[in-house]
Amino acid sequence: MIRYKAIISYDGTDFSGFQRQPRQRTVQEELEKTLQRLNSGQAVVVHGAGRTDAGVHAYGQVVHFDLPQARDLEKLRFGLDTQTPDDIDVISVQEVSEAFHARYNKHYKTYEFLVDIGRPKNPLLRHYATHFPYPLTLALMEEALPDLLGTHDFTGFTAAGSSVINKVRTIKAAELRFDKDKNLLVFTFSGDGFLYKQVRNMVGTLLKIGTGRMPVSQIKTVLETKDRTLAGPTAAGNGLYLKEIIYEE
Amino acid sequence: MIRYKAIISYDGTDFSGFQRQPRQRTVQEELEKTLQRLNSGQAVVVHGAGRTDAGVHAYGQVVHFDLPQARDLEKLRFGLDTQTPDDIDVISVQEVSEAFHARYNKHYKTYEFLVDIGRPKNPLLRHYATHFPYPLTLALMEEALPDLLGTHDFTGFTAAGSSVINKVRTIKAAELRFDKDKNLLVFTFSGDGFLYKQVRNMVGTLLKIGTGRMPVSQIKTVLETKDRTLAGPTAAGNGLYLKEIIYEE
Numbered sequence: 001m002i003r004y005k006a007i008i009s010y011d012g013t014d015f016s017g018f019q020r021q022p023r024q025r026t027v028q029e030e031l032e033k034t035l036q037r038l039n040s041g042q043a044v045v046v047h048g049a050g051r052t053d054a055g056v057h058a059y060g061q062v063v064h065f066d067l068p069q070a071r072d073l074e075k076l077r078f079g080l081d082t083q084t085p086d087d088i089d090v091i092s093v094q095e096v097s098e099a100f101h102a103r104y105n106k107h108y109k110t111y112e113f114l115v116d117i118g119r120p121k122n123p124l125l126r127h128y129a130t131h132f133p134y135p136l137t138l139a140l141m142e143e144a145l146p147d148l149l150g151t152h153d154f155t156g157f158t159a160a161g162s163s164v165i166n167k168v169r170t171i172k173a174a175e176l177r178f179d180k181d182k183n184l185l186v187f188t189f190s191g192d193g194f195l196y197k198q199v200r201n202m203v204g205t206l207l208k209i210g211t212g213r214m215p216v217s218q219i220k221t222v223l224e225t226k227d228r229t230l231a232g233p234t235a236a237g238n239g240l241y242l243k244e245i246i247y248e249e
Numbered sequence: 250m251i252r253y254k255a256i257i258s259y260d261g262t263d264f265s266g267f268q269r270q271p272r273q274r275t276v277q278e279e280l281e282k283t284l285q286r287l288n289s290g291q292a293v294v295v296h297g298a299g300r301t302d303a304g305v306h307a308y309g310q311v312v313h314f315d316l317p318q319a320r321d322l323e324k325l326r327f328g329l330d331t332q333t334p335d336d337i338d339v340i341s342v343q344e345v346s347e348a349f350h351a352r353y354n355k356h357y358k359t360y361e362f363l364v365d366i367g368r369p370k371n372p373l374l375r376h377y378a379t380h381f382p383y384p385l386t387l388a389l390m391e392e393a394l395p396d397l398l399g400t401h402d403f404t405g406f407t408a409a410g411s412s413v414i415n416k417v418r419t420i421k422a423a424e425l426r427f428d429k430d431k432n433l434l435v436f437t438f439s440g441d442g443f444l445y446k447q448v449r450n451m452v453g454t455l456l457k458i459g460t461g462r463m464p465v466s467q468i469k470t471v472l473e474t475k476d477r478t479l480a481g482p483t484a485a486g487n488g489l490y491l492k493e494i495i496y497e498e
């Protein structure tokens with residue numbers, strides 16, 4: 001068997017997420033269906049690095065899969081790219097050793113979250129940014145953002161009942177910029193792993209801090225108390241983008 | 250009757266265009282349905298400044314309509330905005346004199362055209378930019394672009410069989426920029442009026458010049474000969490945006 005690593009992008013709008021689910025349209029299933037066709041009808045299992053939710057987009061999702069023989073890489077990329085639906089695109093395909101695992105090999109993920117603060121909203125971005133038409137003070141969010149940096153127990157920013165036991169993660173970058181032309185806030189987070197809905201809960205909390213309805217210290221409070229009820233609401237999936245995954249050698 | 254001018258934006262993806270057509274989903278019909286509801290069931294006719302085609306987007310379409318009584322402007326805007334489908338947004342509503350006509354009053358229109366030159370395409374832009382994955386030389390297009398400026402008979406850039414007799418128009422701005430981050434070419438055109446499919450034919454011609462398959466002088470040739478067959482192919486509607494309309498006092 002030859003192991004392949006592929007970098008893919010997708011528009012999350014018409015998917016119920018990356019991970020295969022019965023009777024739902026998912027990215028994993030579309031990839032597996034196409035690979036099965038390219039593999040003479042033999043089933044292929046696709047492993048994804050990040051399990052994006054319904055509506056969540058990706059520019060740099062990484063997957064791996066095994067095929068029985070070596071293939072021309074560009075032909076494989078082209079076949080996978082053109083035969084998957086047009087809301088998935090395959091950016092690159094490379095051969096990797098059997099030691100490579102898209103999910104379990106150590107890596108850093110970068111997520112972006114887009115917030116449309118225009119009034120009214122931009123209808124062309126309704127699937128691609130979360131609309132937030134309330135008055136925001138950028139400085140409050142910029143002040144709170146660095147509290148997310150470093151190694152913390154992010155229990156307070158993840159959904160209850162998660163099967164993950166160790167909730168300690170490291171965030172090495174947390175940034176915010178304002179695109180004035182497009183009335184867009186762009187949050188960027190990079191870290192060694194993110195818990196279920198963690199980015200969306202962090203953004204929801206930062207936005208609430210930005211409206212003044214939570215104090216600037218709320219991030220610290222949620223980290224220390226590990227109390228999910230003290231965090232802000234979970235932001236919608238349409239503004240979330242899995243931008244890039246970088247693997248450690 | 251009170252005349253109102255509204256500026257609206259819409260995602261053209263799920264419309265068959267702006268202008269009402271039987272058995273097709275159109276922006277005009279959605280606006281008129283909503284206005285009829287807001288007008289106690291009495292029909293309202295909406296006049297649009299530009300008749301955008303199927304798939305074509307707008308950030309600054311202008312419409313006018315008449316209502317029997319004066320209304321609170323923000324309430325009217327809010328009602329129209331929230332009760333139209335979510336791929337239409339109403340940016341502003343103002344009262345205008347009965348002399349104002351969205352289409353016939355002298356105005357300048359600005360159009361943008363977005364080309365995704367990435368390989369593979371960006372799936373999140375598949376409805377919002379025209380994919381053009383062929384090698385392009387920016388300098389060739391930049392050289393040809395100024396030939397469009399000024400007052401010309403644009404017969405060669407419009408579809409045959411148009412009912413418009415006078416095809417002389419003035420283009421006062423024609424620009425091209427490259428958004429490197431997004432792999433997007435952005436064409437911008439401003440003028441006193443554009444013929445049917447004129448912008449899309451100009452872009453199709455410029456792209457063909459950019460690939461080297463038409464000479465840089467082709468714009469001049471098409472203008473002088475008025476020969477549609479010498480122009481490039483009509484670019485797809487998904488990359489076209491009606492950006493702004495400015496009326497002369």
